[in-house]
Amino acid sequence: MQAGNFMRALFAACLVPVLATGCMPRPAVSSPVPGRASLGVTSTTPHVTSTGIVTDFADVVQRDGPAVGNIRAVQGTPVANMTPLWPPAANEHDPFIQFFRQFSPGQSSQSLLPLGTLGSGFIISPDGYILTDARVVAGATQFRVKLADRREFKASVVGVDVPGNIALLKIDAHGLPTVKVGAPSDVKVGQWVVSIGAPYGFENTVTAGIVSSKARLVPDETYIPLIQTDLTLNAGDSGGPLFDLNGDVVGVDAPVHRTFQGLSFAIPIDVAMRIEHQLKAYGKVEHGRLGVTIQEVSAPLARSFGMTQPVGALISSTDRNGPSPKAGLRAGDVILKLDGQKITDSTQLPVAVAELRPGSAVRVEFWRDHRAHQISVVLGAMQNESLASDASGITSQTTVRQYGLTVRALTSEERQKLGVASGVRVEQSPGPAALAGIRPGDIISRVDNTPVSNVTQLRHELHNAGGDVALRVRRDGQPIFVAINLG
Structure with missing residues (x-):
């Protein structure tokens, strides 16, 4: 028993320093969890964890958010007397209706429902000039701009440039907060960017992402190489500013065709500002x-x-x-x-x-x-149009084994339907042709710079070509060049 008591006393003596150590005050360690900060400390730059991950964009939003506005474009005559589907029509004093009224939208059945588009824009000068996406104002008759401080203004259109997809608006106000214009050339692929917009009308919504590409040409959208990001943008974000982490605007959020759903794009701000200068001076832009x-x-x-x-x-x-x-x-x-x-x-x-x-x-x-x-x-x-192009067509079928091509002549009906005069149609494209991207259904009209008018000529030109040959191909109505390497 005495030995047991001695061992228990020895264990207790060893435990005291451990517990004392656990109760000692520890130096404060900044938490890498997003949204958390030490009390009494004001951050002046985005919070960065030890791994280099940015977790706080509050300073950018606080500094630049007041210069972002929500644009409502009305495109037609308001629709009046819209009757809600719920609750059902009945006596206004019916207790059943009064109960369900609390779960239905607070919209009066006699209110007006304007037809139009929602978008965003940002103030570029204290006297009320606002830059936005041209599609936000396309076809509209009236415009209202709501600022972050809840003030609303009627806006007028200074000018619209459809090819550049930029519009300039003006509101009657002075001493307004403005954004700072940055330099897209300084933007790096992989860096963080922030957008402030109004998706579905939810104004002052902030989203962040990274730059995926600096110069992405999007077919049939604009002549301008766009900034591609992985931001989540929706209807109402169009025309909003794209900020870098210094709070400088580097782009104008622009919608693209639904084919590219899931990708976001922005017009570089330097190009947008050159368009703005012409719109302000002349009301239009000539390209x-x-x-x-x-x-x-x-x-x-x-x-x-x-x-x-x-x-x-x-x-x-x-x-x-x-x-x-x-x-x-x-x-x-x-x-x-x-x-x-x-x-x-x-x-x-x-x-x-x-x-x-x-x-x-x-x-x-x-x-x-x-x-x-x-x-x-x-x-x-420059007009807002697609460019036309030529091609070429013919008779009979042949296989060029070296290139893995089987081609045939175009029928008169096919030439008429495609709007071409000559060329050959690809039936099969295994081997080097497939690796180069040639597909069945493509129309080949040139080998290097030599026009091809029939399958015999195609064989001849391919036979005399070297290790690398460029084929001019018409696909889905659009001409492209495809290179085949026999090495």
Whole structure:
């Protein structure tokens, strides 16, 4: 028993320091949990955890949120006397109706329901100029802007640029908070960005994400290479500002076709502000136009054209009545410079051309037949239209085994339906053709820069081609170039 008591006393003596240590005050450690902060500390920058993850965008929202407005565009005559489906019509004093009234919207059956669109915008000058998306105001007759401080203003349209997808509004107010315009060129892929908008009319809604791409061309949407993000944007967010973590606006949120559902895009703010300056000065914007459809120059295409580097903008089609074919440009040419400005990436060309005025004579350097050429082109005026293009067609069927292509001639009905004069239709495309992206149903109209009018000519041109060959293909009504590498 004495031995047992001795052991218990020894255990208790050892336990005291442990418990004492557990009760000692510990130094405060900042929590990496989003939304938590130490009391008495005011953050001046977004909170960053030890792993580098940003967890707090409150400062950006607090500083820049007051300059963001909710835009309501009314497009027609208000619809009056809308009768709610619930509760059912009955005596107003019926206890049953009074009970269920609390669960129904507080909308009077005699109120007006305006038809229109919702959007967002942001104040760029203290005297009431607001930048937004052109589609927010398209076709509308009246506009109301609600600011973060709950004030509402009637807005007028200063100007709309449909190709650039930018609109400039004006409200009668002074001393307003404004955003700070940033530089999209400083934006890095993978960095955090924040948007403030009004999805479905829920104003001052904040969402955050990262930049996925800095220059994404979206077909049939705009000539401007867009900033792509993984933000969640909905109806009502269009026209809102895209902020970096310094609180500078780097883009204007813009909707795109539902085909790209799940992706978000923004017009770079530097391009938007250049459009804004013209809208403010002239009420409209005039864009130059070459009249060409372009695509990226891939490494295999560059080799097939005899180029040392995959640079420039490849012309995949031309508008037969446009400025380019009149000056001598044609499909298969690669534009390398515009008035001395190097075109290293195809996304640079549309913006460079659009910022010039119609009627301007520009010097174009282009690549054709394994060497550079120069030509002068007088720009036309950009219209809100799609570019037309040509193709070519024919008779009989053949297989080019080396390329894995089986092709046949087009029937007269197919030529008429497709609106082409010649070309051959791909029936099968295994082997190198499939790897290059050639699909059954494609219409091949050129091999390198040589037009193809029948299957015999196609075989001949492919037989004489080197290890890399560029095929001009018409797919879903649009012409593109596809490179096949036999290596």
